[in-house]
Amino acid sequence: MIKMKDLRKDFTVRVKASRFRRKKRTVAAVDGVSLTIDRGEMVGYIGPNGAGKSTTLKMLTGVLTPSSGEVSVCGLTPVPQRTKLALRIGVVFGQRSQLWWDLPLRESFQLLRHIYRVPAADHASRLKRCRDLLDLDEFLDTPVRQLSLGQRMRGELTAALLHGPEVLFLDEPTIGLDVVSKQAVRSFLAELGATGDVTLVLTTHDLADIERLCERLVVIDHGRVVHDGSIEALHTRYGSRRTLVADLEKPLPDGFALPGADLTAVTANGHRVTFTLDSTTAGVAVAGLVAAVPVRDLSVVEPDIEDVVARLYAER
Numbered sequence: 467m468i469k470m471k472d473l474r475k476d477f478t479v480r481v482k483a484s485r486f487r488r489k490k491r492t493v494a495a496v497d498g499v500s501l502t503i504d505r506g507e508m509v510g511y512i513g514p515n516g517a518g519k520s521t522t523l524k525m526l527t528g529v530l531t532p533s534s535g536e537v538s539v540c541g542l543t544p545v546p547q548r549t550k551l552a553l554r555i556g557v558v559f560g561q562r563s564q565l566w567w568d569l570p571l572r573e574s575f576q577l578l579r580h581i582y583r584v585p586a587a588d589h590a591s592r593l594k595r596c597r598d599l600l601d602l603d604e605f606l607d608t609p610v611r612q613l614s615l616g617q618r619m620r621g622e623l624t625a626a627l628l629h630g631p632e633v634l635f636l637d638e639p640t641i642g643l644d645v646v647s648k649q650a651v652r653s654f655l656a657e658l659g660a661t662g663d664v665t666l667v668l669t670t671h672d673l674a675d676i677e678r679l680c681e682r683l684v685v686i687d688h689g690r691v692v693h694d695g696s697i698e699a700l701h702t703r704y705g706s707r708r709t710l711v712a713d714l715e716k717p718l719p720d721g722f723a724l725p726g727a728d729l730t731a732v733t734a735n736g737h738r739v740t741f742t743l744d745s746t747t748a749g750v751a752v753a754g755l756v757a758a759v760p761v762r763d764l765s766v767v768e769p770d771i772e773d774v775v776a777r778l779y780a781e782r
């Protein structure tokens with residue numbers, strides 16, 4: 467569905483050389499990215515600021531011409547076949563709008579139907595689905611300029627989907643949204659992904675988006691792919707470990723140890739203990755603990771993806 471082979475984009479920027487002189491410097495925004503994304507995949511494309519995410523998306527959507535390498539989306543070459551491609555992809559750039567500022571959402575959607583020449587019945591059924599899943603009805607007749615950011619984003623997603631695209635590119639779709647709107651957008655995208663009809667490429671700085679939606683995570687830094695795989699693979703690579711937190715009736719006996727786990731914290735006068743699970747399962751660790759002391763409460767905490775990704779960025 468999407469193929470990139472040794473894709474590059476260089477920008478020429480002018481930098482200050484001395485008080486009166488500026489010289490040209492070339493910045494490789496995307497520096498040899500090769501990826502294949504199959505139909506129905508949901509891929510998170512993440513990286514620190516300036517890593518090259520937006521530049522990649524712009525090349526995939528035909529906004530920017532690559533400096534070198536190959537790119538194809540739905541079997542089309544994005545820039546020369548941009549008009550054809552537009553009918554097959556949907557794009558949401560969180561910071562930019564594809565809606566008409568002065569028109570009510572409903573009319574923007576009608577205009578899009580004509581622009582994309584979508585049969586009325588298809589348009590109506592897709593709009594109905596979005597209205598239901600994204601709760602659009604209460605603001606369908608409000609001019610876009612008066613919508614809140616969360617409402618507008620729900621409108622943007624609908625606008626990107628009304629022509630039935632095969633691939634959806636989302637650049638920071640939850641940026642600036644409140645918790646409730648974020649959840650609404652994520653649930654909607656999860657539902658969309660579950661149908662397997664739409665391929666989704668998502669850039670975000672909110673890793674909860676990725677955890678909720680994407681099985682595959684591509685991490686880019688300085689224009690190069692530094693990880694391509696599942697979130698679990700990333701945890702394995704960085705040795706992230708689960709932790710077991712237990713509230714005890716009484717402190718642990720002196721010298722107590724759980725094989726395969728490290729005691730990493732003791733608080734509340736010895737009544738709360740935290741073990742990091744190294745080479746044991748939560749079940750075995752819990753059984754070992756319960757056999758030693760009465761346990762009031764316990765929880766197993768999954769490794770935090772934020773920590774892993776922060777470590778990955780810091781390492782580079």
Ligand SMILES: Nc1ncnc2c1ncn2[C@@H]1O[C@H](COP(=O)(O)OP(=O)(O)OP(=O)(O)O)[C@@H](O)[C@H]1O
Nearest residue numbers: 477479493495513514515516517518519520521522
């Ligand atoms: N039009 C441009 N002219 C010159 N340099 C550019 C241009 N667009 C992007 N760059 C540079 O290319 C690099 C990658 O930028 P890009 O916007 O793709 O990063 P990003 O990963 O999307 O970052 P962010 O998370 O901050 O949005 C940066 O160093 C940026 O300054």
